[in-house]
Amino acid sequence: MRSVEEHQRIVAALITPRAGIRLPLAETLGLVLTADVVAPLSLPGFDNSAMDGYAVRAQDIADATAEHPVPLPVAEDIPAGRTDPLTLAPGTAHRIMTGAPVPAGATAVVPVERTDGGTETVEIRASAAAGQHIRIAGEDVTAGTTVLRAGQPVTPAALGLAAALGIAELEVAPRQRVLVMSTGTELVAAGTPLQPGQIYESNAPMLAAAVRDAGAESITAPMSTDDVAEFRAALSAHATGVDLIVTTGGVSAGAYEVVKDALAHGENSTVEFVKVAMQPGMPQGAGRVGATPIVTLPGNPVSALVSFEVFLRPALRAAMGLPNAQRPLRTATLTEALTSPSGKRQFRRGVYDADAGTVTSYGPPASHHLKWLASANCLLEIPEDVTELGAGSTVRVWDLSG
Ligand code: AMP
Numbered sequence: 001m002r003s004v005e006e007h008q009r010i011v012a013a014l015i016t017p018r019a020g021i022r023l024p025l026a027e028t029l030g031l032v033l034t035a036d037v038v039a040p041l042s043l044p045g046f047d048n049s050a051m052d053g054y055a056v057r058a059q060d061i062a063d064a065t066a067e068h069p070v071p072l073p074v075a076e077d078i079p080a081g082r083t084d085p086l087t088l089a090p091g092t093a094h095r096i097m098t099g100a101p102v103p104a105g106a107t108a109v110v111p112v113e114r115t116d117g118g119t120e121t122v123e124i125r126a127s128a129a130a131g132q133h134i135r136i137a138g139e140d141v142t143a144g145t146t147v148l149r150a151g152q153p154v155t156p157a158a159l160g161l162a163a164a165l166g167i168a169e170l171e172v173a174p175r176q177r178v179l180v181m182s183t184g185t186e187l188v189a190a191g192t193p194l195q196p197g198q199i200y201e202s203n204a205p206m207l208a209a210a211v212r213d214a215g216a217e218s219i220t221a222p223m224s225t226d227d228v229a230e231f232r233a234a235l236s237a238h239a240t241g242v243d244l245i246v247t248t249g250g251v252s253a254g255a256y257e258v259v260k261d262a263l264a265h266g267e268n269s270t271v272e273f274v275k276v277a278m279q280p281g282m283p284q285g286a287g288r289v290g291a292t293p294i295v296t297l298p299g300n301p302v303s304a305l306v307s308f309e310v311f312l313r314p315a316l317r318a319a320m321g322l323p324n325a326q327r328p329l330r331t332a333t334l335t336e337a338l339t340s341p342s343g344k345r346q347f348r349r350g351v352y353d354a355d356a357g358t359v360t361s362y363g364p365p366a367s368h369h370l371k372w373l374a375s376a377n378c379l380l381e382i383p384e385d386v387t388e389l390g391a392g393s394t395v396r397v398w399d400l401s402g
């Protein structure tokens with residue numbers, strides 16, 4: 001049997017980074033920059049007021065106090081957005097709003113609260129230090145400096161900085177495009193009444209969501225029955241232009257294992273079907289169809305999602321340069337005794353309590369119990385050589401909220 005780590009390496013090696021592309025700002029959130037961003041202009045772009053008030057020459061109001069205000073004629077009104085160049089004459093004031101350009105010759109802004117708010121003449125009731133409440137051009141960003149570095153994820157703030165600099169596109173590592181395809185003659189799409197023996201298809205919606213949650217792009221192919229010719233046709237119809245194919249079902253030891261039957265000896269396929277020493281998720285496959293990487297997950301829903309967590313999520317995030325490729329690992333105290341099969345890494349669904357530092361196994365270990373998985377917040381990892389764990393043991397936990 002192949003170890004978990006070996007299969008992780010094989011899957012990771014299949015998924016390679018895409019070259020950086022330029023995308024409109026709004027599409028870059030959460031992606032990683034592949035080029036430094038150099039400021040094309042300075043911020044602020046011009047000296048502007050930090051307050052609503054009056055632009056003055058500081059020396060004209062040096063003696064102003066509440067008891068002895070200094071009256072000045074208001075020569076101009078400068079709202080934010082005024083674009084014509086203005087000069088302040090000595091002995092006058094300009095009414096000015098936050099963000100409006102400070103007129104040439106003004107050396108301070110007096111907040112409106114320190115005045116009578118006049119529009120013809122203003123009474124200034126406090127003196128001002130030179131430079132007071134003036135935001136100087138370039139004090140935030142100097143044109144020509146590097147403001148964001150390649151490798152940094154685009155956060156809302158980074159996106160805001162780029163927008164403030166007038167940048168409309170950023171060069172980022174694009175999302176991996178992942179085709180998700182489920183197989184099984186018993187599967188029916190939601191909205192169709194079930195016949196006896198049929199079930200609703202759940203792996204494709206679940207894995208497509210997991211793909212998006214990992215930061216990648218999902219494309220869902222119509223599900224295929226267990227007919228080999230149909231599966232092959234669906235694969236070639238939908239696999240163009242994707243970076244990775246993920247299938248579910250049809251890879252274990254029974255008859256009608258459509259994925260295995262179609263790809264184990266396909267002339268165009270180098271997929272290797274193996275048993276990985278884990279529970280759930282033992283039957284796995286990985287390789288290429290043509291040039292496109294493919295990872296074939298087992299069909300049981302819990303096996304499929306745990307396999308995605310263990311093999312695909314870390315590899316996809318790493319290929320996109322995203323942080324936290326591996327879920328945060330915690331150590332926690334087990335609240336009850338557990339058993340685990342010998343020779344297999346067991347991933348149980350668990351409820352991790354960060355405050356108490358404890359974890360409780362949640363639901364049976366069987367791989368078709370989706371209800372428990374849906375309300376678990378962690379995977380509880382039990383090593384291959386451990387078959388019994390007492391209450392109070394220390395265990396490793398994959399924090400699914402991280
Ligand atoms: P398989 O690996 O194809 O033998 O499937 C194993 C189990 O998972 C069977 O009980 C299938 O019915 C179930 N299963 C496979 N694919 C899906 C799917 N897409 N949605 C829900 N259940 C599935």
Ligand code: MG
Nearest residue numbers: 184249250299
């Ligand atoms: Mg099947």
